[in-house]
Amino acid sequence: MGGAENPRTNEPFTVEENIRQLNAVDQQIVQLMKHTATALNALTIPSTSESNQNQDPVSEPTKPSLDPPAQKEAFRSATDSFLTALHAVDVKMKRQIFALEEASIVNLAPPQRHENNGPIMASQKPNGVGAVGNISAGWLNSRGTRVERDMEAELWGKAKEFLKKNNPAE
Numbered sequence: 001m002g003g004a005e006n007p008r009t010n011e012p013f014t015v016e017e018n019i020r021q022l023n024a025v026d027q028q029i030v031q032l033m034k035h036t037a038t039a040l041n042a043l044t045i046p047s048t049s050e051s052n053q054n055q056d057p058v059s060e061p062t063k064p065s066l067d068p069p070a071q072k073e074a075f076r077s078a079t080d081s082f083l084t085a086l087h088a089v090d091v092k093m094k095r096q097i098f099a100l101e102e103a104s105i106v107n108l109a110p111p112q113r114h115e116n117n118g119p120i121m122a123s124q125k126p127n128g129v130g131a132v133g134n135i136s137a138g139w140l141n142s143r144g145t146r147v148e149r150d151m152e153a154e155l156w157g158k159a160k161e162f163l164k165k166n167n168p169a170e
Contacts, residue, residue, distance in 0.1 A: 012102060025092045031085050039078035042071045 013021070045066065100106045 013099060018096065018099060021092055022096065025089055025096075028085050028089050028092075032082060032089065035078050035082035035085060039075050039082065042074035042078060 097106070097108070101108045
């Protein structure tokens, strides 16, 4: 009876699915801004139009009509929409963070406490900034000259091509 479960339920999202989800979050953040603008507009007093300013200064300017119950309802509706969208963004961002942890890109686990009687061992899990344990990728790259030699050879090759192209006398 309970065996009709979707086979993709426990599979991680693909890169394309993660990008689609992040695009959806981006669109919902735009909606959050629109809901905020709507809520703020509902609370503000509409400004008088420029046509009223061009009238005779002696005459009394017409005040825009205010409808407090309608403004209150517009604010409440915009606020409810804002909170719903904010909750959706929160849930989707948490999913993305958990996916990063699952892929060992970030480590959300609290640091383990060590007893005082043993040596402190560095974690072998990635910390999300390119370091594993006490060794960082930048430190490792700075110790080898292979990358530097390859880049230098590439630059010399480009310089030779440039000189051959711009000096047809040879």
